[in-house]
Amino acid sequence: MGISKNAQVVLERRYLIKDKDGNTIETVDEMFHRVADAIASSEKMYENGEDAGKLAEVFYDMMTKLEFLPNSPTLMNAGKDLGQLSACFVLPVDDSMESIFEAIKQAALIHKSGGGTGFSFSRLRCEGSVVNSTGGVASGPISFMKVFNVATEAVKQGGSRRGANMGILRIDHPDILKFIDCKSNNKEITNFNISVGLTEAFMKAAEKGDDYDLVDPHTKETVGKLNAAKVFDKIVEAAWRNGEPGIIFLDRLNRDNIVPSQGEIESTNPCGEQPLLPYESCNLGSINLTKMLKKNGESWEFDWKKVEKTVKNAVHFLDNVIDVNKYPIEEIDFTTKQTRKIGLGVMGWADSLLMMKIPYNSTEAIELGERLMKFINEVGREKSQEIAAKRGTFPLFEESILPKDKPQRNGTITTIAPTGTLSIIAECSSGVEPIFGYVFVRNIMDGTEMLEVNSVLKEELERRGLYSEALMKRIAKEGSIAHIEEIPEDIRRVFVSSHDISPEDHIRMQAAFQKYTDNAVSKTVNFSHAATEEDVAEVYKLAFRLGCKGVTIYRDGSRDEQVLNIGKVN
Ligand code: ADP
Known part of the structure; x- marks a missing residue:
């Protein structure tokens, strides 16, 4: 198979099996066989399962042709003892020592296997509040985030890739101002991306210039007020300064929470594209759009039949992953199988537009993006319904908010991942990002x-x-x-390239894909070095108006050590 030199290097470093002395003892081709066989083997768990051998060939074929790739942990661990296949996890952090340190332990186990973890720290009592059992004072969410950060640092030495975390704090937490600034020094809390959890009420208050309440999560009492417009400006200023914090719109994540009976969604995975309930995990996979094109005379266009076929096989693949996955802890095994969320997305979008000679920053591109994602989402859903007809719905289907006339196997189907490594392996542009x-x-x-x-x-x-x-x-x-x-x-x-495209067009593209994505879209909005705080504020407001679930921005040259690739996590 034709794999690039860069891909070969990346795969050899972390993905291919090595012996005790560190010699690589697996070829790329063998890796794809290992993955295809392991994922197809889940057919054997079902009485009406398909022929696992034949299905393995289908999976092998679409991976070796670089048409579809599952997220990195699946490539690394399928068919091995470790067997942990998901990229995304969210863990609960409750307001007790037991819970905080349990989460640190669980995160360590997940990082070891190549997964990333997201946490909401919003339930932790604020700095300076009383600890009943000791009479001492609590140190607050940010000091505990530093402990999570150090643990991640230590684990990354021995793990399959450096660990990545998302840390979220609600806008009404009394420590919010400290949180907004907690990464202003680029050298702290380096293993976290951070985002402020915004509410619709806050956005309205910010627009009007009203005050809003700060609520102590421990006592549930209002303990102060801040001016929403001023706090909004502070978030903008910090992001303008060095890209952090990002923002997420909590009410929107919960509008798409398919099982509100199970509680609120409070966090996403590290790169923001996968909102999850505590203890849920999700496995992702991405279709390489450059392989979904066909020639029409001299020009390229989408081969919709091929897209359809690839989406169906990909959904089948990702649903099987849920069954063969070896989950790092019992609660995650249980919770993940309650909703059976999967996250199918795309990569190579910008390259495909180049092939079709459509500028990324054009109405045509935005409309085509929306049409494509609508198609993928619909076909994906059809396939999930087909599987449900044979193997049943996800267990919480009846209590979910999904329409009851169309039983579904998976709680969610689509997610647009950053595809940091996958796009190197497939040799295409990453996710739905423009060319950097x-x-x-x-x-x-x-x-x-x-x-x-x-x-x-x-x-x-x-x-x-x-x-x-x-x-x-x-x-x-x-x-x-x-x-x-x-x-x-x-x-x-x-x-x-990214910097020729206006921030507004970046957001319009994100919104176009978000419109037909069940989960969220990983996207960084690039600003030129000369951009002002006002420019950033405008983009945040536009993202809110257009229905995005969150925003990550980056102003050129605003971090001391700038990484060239778009992903924040390596
Ligand atoms: P890949 O291309 O390697 O499959 P992505 O760049 O698409 O991964 O990232 C998808 C998700 O995988 C991230 O949002 C995060 O949850 C997880 N992830 C990415 N990089 C890391 C990392 N270094 N350590 C742990 N988890 C990671």
Whole structure:
């Protein structure tokens, strides 16, 4: 199979099986067989299960053709003793020592297996409040987050990848101002992404300039007031300064909570795309859209039949993962199987647009994104209904808010993941993000430079006889081709990069995909270095108006050590 050099390096480092001395003893092809066999084997758990051998071939085929890939833990652990296959977990943190340190232990077990954890710290009593049993004073959510952070740091040495966490605090927690600033020093709480949990009431108060109440989670009493507009500005300022905190809209997550009887959704996974109830986990998978195109004369267009077939096989795959998964703790096993959530998404969206010659920042692209995701969501749902007809619905279906005339196997079907590693393996642009840069200069050990050029751009320039190394170096230096005049206008119009796209268009694309995604969309809105706090505030308000579930922004050059790839977690 055709796998790139970068993909080979990534897979060898963490995914392929090694012996005791650290020698790789598995090929990429064997890895895909291991995964396909393990996931298809769950057919044997059902009396009316399909032929596991044949199904394994179907799964193997779509993975080796790089049409669909499951999230990293599935590739790493399927068919092995560890057998933990999910990327996303949310753990409860209640207001007691037992609960706090239990969560730290559980997170350690999850990180060891390559999963990421999200926590809401909103239930912890605020700093300075009384501890009944000792008469001492509580140290508050932020000090405990530091303990979670240190534990994550220690575990990452031995785990399959460095651990990642999401930390959420509700806007009405009395320690909210400290939380907003807790990552202003880039060197603290480094294993966390943080987000403020906003409510609709808060957004309205901010608009009007009203005060809002701070509530002590321990006593449930109102213990103070803050001006909503001022706090909103503070969040904006912090995000403008270095990209943190992000925001999530809690009421919206709970409007899509399919089983409100089980409690509220208070947190998401580390990159924000997967809201979950405490102890739920979710496995993700992504379809590589560049492989879903077909030629129509000279131009490319979506092959809707192929999309349909791939979505159906992918949903089958992800539902099977739930059964063969070896969960790190009992509660997660139980809770996950109550709702059987899966998160099917896409990658290679920006590359596909380039192939179709549609600028990312155009109405056409936004409309096509919406149409595509609607189709994926509908076909995914149909497949989930088909499986339900054979194997039953998820156990909480009757008490869920889903329409009762169409029994479903999975509580949720779709999620747009960042695909940080998957997109390297599949060699395509990540998730629904635009292209960050078309050309990178990589320094190799002996001092030589190697050019890495986006393959769609390279092909187009070569076809027109315009390709040269000198030109590529110029693109790498300028970071965009928008102002390079020797490149024809029609190419410059289509081959836009993250910074050529206005923040409003970033959000419009996120909203287009969100409209037909059950869970959420991982997306970073890129701002130029010169952007103002006002610009950031406008984007937050637009995201709220357009129905997004959260926002992550990044202003160019605003962190000391800037990572070039879009993912915040490596
Ligand atoms: P991948 O491409 O490796 O499958 P993604 O970049 O799509 O992963 O991330 C999906 C989710 O996987 C994240 O939101 C997070 O829950 C989890 N995750 C990603 N990177 C890490 C990491 N280094 N450690 C733990 N979990 C991670």
